[in-house]
Amino acid sequence: MILNFNFLPKYVGMILQGCEVTLILVVSCLVLGFGLGLVFALFRQSNSKFLRGFSSVWVNVLRNTPFLLQLFFFFYGLPQLGISTTPLVTSIIALSINSSAPNCEVIRSGLMSVKKGYYECAYSLGYSKFQTFVYFIIPISLRLSFKSLVNNFVNLALTSSVCYSTTLMEITGVAKTVVGRVSRPFEVYLLILILYCVFTYVISFISKAIDRKIHIVL
Amino acid sequence: MCLFLTETADSFNMDAYTQLTPNDLLQLLQSVWVTLYVTVIALAIGTILGILLGISRCSKNKILKYAPLIIIEPLRNSPLIVQLFLVYFGVPVLTGQVLPLYPAAIGTLALNTAAFMAVQVQTSILSIPRGQWEASLALGHSYASTYINVIAQQAIRILLPQAITLYISQLMCSSLVSLLGVMDLSRLAKFTATRTMQPFLIYGIISAVYFALAYPFTKLAKSLEKRISINL
Numbered sequence: 504m505i506l507n508f509n510f511l512p513k514y515v516g517m518i519l520q521g522c523e524v525t526l527i528l529v530v531s532c533l534v535l536g537f538g539l540g541l542v543f544a545l546f547r548q549s550n551s552k553f554l555r556g557f558s559s560v561w562v563n564v565l566r567n568t569p570f571l572l573q574l575f576f577f578f579y580g581l582p583q584l585g586i587s588t589t590p591l592v593t594s595i596i597a598l599s600i601n602s603s604a605p606n607c608e609v610i611r612s613g614l615m616s617v618k619k620g621y622y623e624c625a626y627s628l629g630y631s632k633f634q635t636f637v638y639f640i641i642p643i644s645l646r647l648s649f650k651s652l653v654n655n656f657v658n659l660a661l662t663s664s665v666c667y668s669t670t671l672m673e674i675t676g677v678a679k680t681v682v683g684r685v686s687r688p689f690e691v692y693l694l695i696l697i698l699y700c701v702f703t704y705v706i707s708f709i710s711k712a713i714d715r716k717i718h719i720v721l
Numbered sequence: 722m723c724l725f726l727t728e729t730a731d732s733f734n735m736d737a738y739t740q741l742t743p744n745d746l747l748q749l750l751q752s753v754w755v756t757l758y759v760t761v762i763a764l765a766i767g768t769i770l771g772i773l774l775g776i777s778r779c780s781k782n783k784i785l786k787y788a789p790l791i792i793i794e795p796l797r798n799s800p801l802i803v804q805l806f807l808v809y810f811g812v813p814v815l816t817g818q819v820l821p822l823y824p825a826a827i828g829t830l831a832l833n834t835a836a837f838m839a840v841q842v843q844t845s846i847l848s849i850p851r852g853q854w855e856a857s858l859a860l861g862h863s864y865a866s867t868y869i870n871v872i873a874q875q876a877i878r879i880l881l882p883q884a885i886t887l888y889i890s891q892l893m894c895s896s897l898v899s900l901l902g903v904m905d906l907s908r909l910a911k912f913t914a915t916r917t918m919q920p921f922l923i924y925g926i927i928s929a930v931y932f933a934l935a936y937p938f939t940k941l942a943k944s945l946e947k948r949i950s951i952n953l
Contacts, residue, residue, distance in 0.1 A: 567889065567935040568928040569896035571907050576928070579920035657798075664800035668900065675802060682810065689811030696799040696807060703798040 510685040511694075521677030522698070528594055528673055529660050535599035536659065537652070540606025545636075547611050558607065565604035570665055573597050578669045594666035594673075602659045609655060613648030614640065618721065646717050653710040657703050664699070674698065739917050752909040753930060759823070759905060760895045763830035764888055770831065771838020776868075778843040789839060796836035802897050805829050809901050826898040834891050841887065845879040846872060878949045885942040889935045896931075906930060 546558035565573070574597045581588055588596075617640050625635040645652075667676035678695045682688045774789040796804065809825045812818075849872055857867040899908035910927035914920045 563936065563939065564928075564932065567893075567932045567939060569893040569907060569931055571896045571899070572910060572924055572928050572931065575907075575911060575914070576920065576924040579914060580924065583920060661798075661800040664802045665897065667802075675800070675806075678803070678806075687814070689807065689815045692803055692807035692811050696795060696803050699799040699803065700795055 506690055506693075507687055508690055508694075510681065510687060510690075514681050514685070517677055517681065518674065518694075518698075521672060521674035524591070524671065524673040525660075525663060528591065528598065528663050528666060528671075531595050532598040532602055532659055532663070533656055535595070536602030536606055539599060539603035540610055541641075543603060543607040544610035544614060547607065548614055562604045562607050565601055566608075570597070570601050570662055571668070573601055574665060574669060590666075590669040590671040594663075594669055594671050598659065598663060598666060601662070602655065605655045605658070606652065609648045609651040610644065612651075613644030616647055616721065617644050643719070643721075646719050647721065649710075649714055649717060653707065653714075656710075657706055660702060660706065661699065739919075741913075741917060745913060748909055748913075749906075749930070752904060752906045753934075755903065756892075756895060756905040757934070759827055759830065759898055759903065760892050763827045763895070764834055764891060766827070766831035767834025767891075768838055768884070770835035772842050774835060774839035775842025775846065778839060779846045792832070793836045793839050796833055797840070801829070801833050801894050802900065804833060805897060805901055822902060826901055826903050830891065830895060830898065833894070834887070837887050837891075838884065841880055841883045842876070845876045845883070848879060849875050881949065882942045882946040885938055885945070889938050889942075892935055893931070 543558045543561055546554040547562075549555060574594070577597045578590075578593050581593060621639055621643065622635060625639045630638065663673065664675040666673055667679065670676070672680070674695060678691050682691050685691070774793065777785045777789050778793075780786055805826065808829045809820060809822070812825075813820055853871055853875070854867060857871040858864075862870065896905065896907040899905050899911070902908075906927050910923055914923040917923060
């Protein structure tokens with residue numbers, strides 16, 4: 504029952520590289536997933552029946568199938584279509600598509616909680632429909648749904664660990680390799696667990712600071 | 722293996738391996754059973770544990786209030802996959818005891834569920850207004866009676882839709898136990914897709930099975946949210 508961290512100095516570089524890959528993965532998926540989520544949330548609010556249905560199917564399918572299968576779907580499926588990618592690109596595609604679904608739901612609930620008066624107010628000031636959305640509705644609804652978006656972001660950071668099964672050398676993949684070399688699984692995984700905890704705490708700390716600035720009550 | 726050795730290259734029929742057979746259907750049913758078995762047991766244990774932790778989080782006693790955080794916070798803020806590896810690969814090396822596969826997988830999933838459940842229970846109990854407590858105590862209910870007859874009845878209404886959403890996401894997360902070697906739906910998908918070399922078809926079918934398992938509960942959560950919601 505003795506913890507032995509002697510392996511650490513030798514593998515610190517490797518673990519830091521893993522952190523870097525995880526960061527790249529998470530940040531690019533955050534941006535892409537947010538963009539996709541916003542687009543689908545707007546589709547969900549549109550007047551076109553087709554767009555509404557498409558967005559609803561998109562969200563339901565993504566939320567009701569496991570991320571592991573979605574990842575394998577792209578990892579083994581894309582080469583069959585003749586598209587050759589790297590594990591990082593595959594993971595980014597799969598993860599940002601996956602994270603677009605909860606983002607869409609959250610943004611949509613934000614959009615729905617903007618009262619009708621705001622639309623009427625903007626129209627009566629002479630703004631077009633597009634301008635109303637860009638200058639009024641989207642900023643207000645994003646501020647309202649900021650907390651839930653951060654929640655989704657933390658979830659995304661945790662889900663990104665699954666991407667190691669595409670042979671991507673992000674932090675969980677690095678952990679597996681290090682375990683294979685030093686055969687101290689408990690210490691290595693404990694370290695990784697703590698690293699993830701630190702990461703999520705930093706995210707929630709920063710987001711709380713931002714939230715204090717932009718918090719609004721309708 | 723024997724087939725490869727005895728038959729010549731010409732007569733060896735590749736199609737027999739790459740095509741889906743009725744046996745695959747049997748395996749599919751078996752792995753659906755495994756997935757449900759792992760998930761349901763983990764959710765049952767996790768729910769009970771989560772409710773206990775959640776109630777303990779609402780108590781006035783400082784120790785009872787903050788002690789559960791030691792378990793809850795690491796479990797909520799780290800990926801399930803790392804937790805599974807830590808338990809299944811890490812603990813045996815440390816203690817010298819080999820953990821059986823299923824208890825390790827189910828136990829970790831249950832603990833993970835319990836952590837999320839505890840937070841939901843806590844928030845739904847705390848969202849009951851103070852007046853309900855005071856009214857109930859003023860009417861002569863004991864503390865336990867207040868909990869059971871007044872608070873729990875309302876808290877469950879808030880909790881239930883959230884809990885079902887959590888259950889669905891845990892069903893999705895249960896696919897991760899396949900990485901330890903549990904022969905559940907995702908592992909079957911990987912094996913079959915490799916054998917038949919038709920990833921789109923196989924992953925599509927297995928995803929559809931997961932969807933069929935989860936979607937009714939998504940609908941249920943939505944309708945419950947509308948039907949039993951209360952205005953506090």
